[in-house]
Amino acid sequence: MFSFHITARNNCARTGIFTTPHGDLQTPVFAPVGTQATVKTLTPEHLKDINVSLVLSNTYHLYLRPGDELVRDMGGLHKFMQWHNPMLTDSGGFQVFSLSKTRKIDDDGVTFKSHIDGSTHRFTPEKSIQIQENLGADIIMAFDECSDPNDAAYSKVAMQRTHCWAERSVKAQTRDDQALFGIIQGGINADLRAESAKFISSLDMPGIAIGGLSVGETKQEMNDTLDVVTPLLPENKPRYLMGVGTPEDLINGVLRGIDIFDCVLPTRLARHHSAFSLEGRLNMMNASFARDERPLDETCDCYTCKIFTRAYIRHLVVAKELLAGTLLSIHNLRALIRLMEQIRIYIADGSFESRAPGLLDQWANNAKRLVNG
Amino acid sequence: MFSFHITARNNCARTGIFTTPHGDLQTPVFAPVGTQATVKTLTPEHLKDINVSLVLSNTYHLYLRPGDELVRDMGGLHKFMQWHNPMLTDSGGFQVFSLSKTRKIDDDGVTFKSHIDGSTHRFTPEKSIQIQENLGADIIMAFDECSDPNDAAYSKVAMQRTHCWAERSVKAQTRDDQALFGIIQGGINADLRAESAKFISSLDMPGIAIGGLSVGETKQEMNDTLDVVTPLLPENKPRYLMGVGTPEDLINGVLRGIDIFDCVLPTRLARHHSAFSLEGRLNMMNASFARDERPLDETCDCYTCKIFTRAYIRHLVVAKELLAGTLLSIHNLRALIRLMEQIRIYIADGSFESRAPGLLDQWANNAKRLVNG
Numbered sequence: 001m002f003s004f005h006i007t008a009r010n011n012c013a014r015t016g017i018f019t020t021p022h023g024d025l026q027t028p029v030f031a032p033v034g035t036q037a038t039v040k041t042l043t044p045e046h047l048k049d050i051n052v053s054l055v056l057s058n059t060y061h062l063y064l065r066p067g068d069e070l071v072r073d074m075g076g077l078h079k080f081m082q083w084h085n086p087m088l089t090d091s092g093g094f095q096v097f098s099l100s101k102t103r104k105i106d107d108d109g110v111t112f113k114s115h116i117d118g119s120t121h122r123f124t125p126e127k128s129i130q131i132q133e134n135l136g137a138d139i140i141m142a143f144d145e146c147s148d149p150n151d152a153a154y155s156k157v158a159m160q161r162t163h164c165w166a167e168r169s170v171k172a173q174t175r176d177d178q179a180l181f182g183i184i185q186g187g188i189n190a191d192l193r194a195e196s197a198k199f200i201s202s203l204d205m206p207g208i209a210i211g212g213l214s215v216g217e218t219k220q221e222m223n224d225t226l227d228v229v230t231p232l233l234p235e236n237k238p239r240y241l242m243g244v245g246t247p248e249d250l251i252n253g254v255l256r257g258i259d260i261f262d263c264v265l266p267t268r269l270a271r272h273h274s275a276f277s278l279e280g281r282l283n284m285m286n287a288s289f290a291r292d293e294r295p296l297d298e299t300c301d302c303y304t305c306k307i308f309t310r311a312y313i314r315h316l317v318v319a320k321e322l323l324a325g326t327l328l329s330i331h332n333l334r335a336l337i338r339l340m341e342q343i344r345i346y347i348a349d350g351s352f353e354s355r356a357p358g359l360l361d362q363w364a365n366n367a368k369r370l371v372n373g
Numbered sequence: 374m375f376s377f378h379i380t381a382r383n384n385c386a387r388t389g390i391f392t393t394p395h396g397d398l399q400t401p402v403f404a405p406v407g408t409q410a411t412v413k414t415l416t417p418e419h420l421k422d423i424n425v426s427l428v429l430s431n432t433y434h435l436y437l438r439p440g441d442e443l444v445r446d447m448g449g450l451h452k453f454m455q456w457h458n459p460m461l462t463d464s465g466g467f468q469v470f471s472l473s474k475t476r477k478i479d480d481d482g483v484t485f486k487s488h489i490d491g492s493t494h495r496f497t498p499e500k501s502i503q504i505q506e507n508l509g510a511d512i513i514m515a516f517d518e519c520s521d522p523n524d525a526a527y528s529k530v531a532m533q534r535t536h537c538w539a540e541r542s543v544k545a546q547t548r549d550d551q552a553l554f555g556i557i558q559g560g561i562n563a564d565l566r567a568e569s570a571k572f573i574s575s576l577d578m579p580g581i582a583i584g585g586l587s588v589g590e591t592k593q594e595m596n597d598t599l600d601v602v603t604p605l606l607p608e609n610k611p612r613y614l615m616g617v618g619t620p621e622d623l624i625n626g627v628l629r630g631i632d633i634f635d636c637v638l639p640t641r642l643a644r645h646h647s648a649f650s651l652e653g654r655l656n657m658m659n660a661s662f663a664r665d666e667r668p669l670d671e672t673c674d675c676y677t678c679k680i681f682t683r684a685y686i687r688h689l690v691v692a693k694e695l696l697a698g699t700l701l702s703i704h705n706l707r708a709l710i711r712l713m714e715q716i717r718i719y720i721a722d723g724s725f726e727s728r729a730p731g732l733l734d735q736w737a738n739n740a741k742r743l744v745n746g
Contacts, residue, residue: 070684312455
């Protein structure tokens with residue numbers, strides 16, 4: 001039901017096709033985040049127009065609201081949100097650690113309080129898989145523990161627990177129409193990352209994710225970690241760098257052999273009135289755009305850039321009109337989707353490695369990091 | 374440049390075609406409100422899909438932000454917001470009276486404070502026309518004074534001023550590609566309304582509006598006022614009932630010979646998680662919809678009803694997702710646009726008068742009044 005074929009290579013970078021029950025993914029691919037079963041402010045039609053192929057949704061959020069059993073009874077996540085292309089759910093681990101106010105971790109699982117109403121809940125690897133089976137995404141994730149990258153001792157404990165939980169996640173899986181990916185942890189410690197890469201690879205799961213990055217380490221540390229990890233991974237499985245990232249991160253990730261990315265950045269920036277552009281990140285509150293008749297990005301082919309001026313978008317932002325978020329989300333997502341389309345073309349024609357420095361330069365002023373969530 | 378042809382009649386009700394520089398309007402027509410040069414949460418593509426033909430925008434709001442001269446310099450309102458079909462701007466009078474915290478009215482005009490920053494501004498008939506010429510809508514409105522309908526003495530003063538201001542508005546107009554409509558006032562006093570209808574008709578403007586209704590009077594008082602006014606109006610000019618209304622108000626208005634309506638109700642209800650339906654107005658926060666797999670309205674042909682369940686929309690509402698407002702706005706607007714399409718068909722085939730009681734009954738539970746703004 002799942003297969004991954006590499007179609008071209010440029011040193012470590014590669015293009016491929018990952019087959020899922022809801023269609024083929026052309027990799028490298030960027031997935032927008034639909035936290036609560038909706039990519040904020042956009043309809044499924046908008047996503048199709050942008051050429052989105054994979055959407056991520058959050059296990060933690062959907063478990064709390066509307067409830068995974070309700071989603072299952074409504075026919076699963078694809079039908080519920082009317083996205084009939086590939087979907088991915090995370091394990092809930094990251095949100096438990098980043099959103100829940102109080103949590104108690106033991107070797108069996110995590111007890112936490114809902115960020116919505118303070119009620120107490122418990123996730124274990126088995127529970128996470130059960131929830132993800134109820135949701136029904138094409139790609140699901142093993143339950144993991146994300147550590148502070150700068151705390152080596154904690155990173156080791158969290159990594160060991162993540163390994164144990166990965167094995168339990170595999171055993172807990174009952175559906176065969178979902179690809180369960182293991183997650184590599186280990187903070188920014190090269191030895192731990194190498195150990196984790198080898199262990200997770202040994203489980204022979206259909207895909208491998210790299211977690212615990214883009215959570216406070218430097219860009220150099222992220223790239224160094226990828227340089228340790230990706231050479232240790234099997235060639236024939238898709239590699240997913242979780243919660244990343246900026247245009248710069250995507251280019252650097254693909255250079256190191258990453259196939260799948262997701263990030264809230266484009267839609268979050270949109271809600272904070274910022275736009276990706278080749279001139280650098282634009283703050284659309286800025287008075288300099290008040291009479292600017294150009295599109296956000298003259299090279300962009302999105303709906304927003306094809307018909308609206310910066311002047312109009314700035315007016316919507318200043319007037320606090322919700323349409324601003326929609327138009328900026330369309331553009332920011334299309335910018336990253338289009339970057340990935342270009343990268344796939346460059347890998348196929350063998351020019352990606354030589355073009356990468358130029359691409360990095362082009363997107364350099366968009367690279368300010370926001371913490372993922 | 375403007376012409377109005379009546380194409381069918383059912384007693385007082387009529388269908389017609391109003392020709393404007395941006396296309397023909399099939400009347401009776403309902404216009405959604407795009408207060409700040411956007412119909413809240415919707416793109417122009419959404420409006421086209423809903424079969425919207427006329428969009429209203431607000432002179433008061435656009436004068437304050439982004440400024441009518443900026444809109445003019447960006448090519449006018451149609452180009453600025455990318456709505457290339459007919460548009461209408463109000464005179465700003467109603468908003469000055471309903472939104473501005475302090476205002477001082479004299480026979481020459483109104484001095485008021487901005488609801489945004491408290492700055493002081495002054496509207497006169499000449500200023501209102503100048504702003505509306507800068508905005509560039511197809512239909513523009515004479516500057517008027519809206520009174521408390523229950524204050525007969527004030528209604529008389531406001532009506533007299535409105536008449537004087539209508540004459541000044543006509544004189545102030547310099548563009549010939551905008552149809553300037555006069556506004557009938559007079560509160561709920563039959564004598565004043567009759568006097569105003571005759572006076573405004575005597576100015577021989579290309580269309581006639583009825584203002585000062587749906588502002589606190591009863592439905593009976595509104596219908597009684599229309600019964601006084603419409604028989605006094607010339608047959609061959611479009612009649613616009615401002616700020617109205619509910620499905621029930623539209624049916625009652627058409628029965629009395631009204632051709633054009635506008636109201637914030639469908640989009641405002643959407644932001645307050647309510648949906649029009651033949652079962653009555655639905656409050657989508659309600660837990661009874663949590664597992665309801667039906668569309669909002671099984672008879673509706675809108676995007677929202679074609680693909681999404683009540684369960685999903687309720688989830689979006691509860692999770693405070695902005696997409697809820699978009700999907701509910703699409704549906705609520707389509708409900709009124711479709712009602713007008715049906716009414717035009719019924720007038721054309723001669724069945725509207727006999728069907729009207731059934732239509733009123735069908736929509737009865739959607740008729741709760743919200744004050745317009």
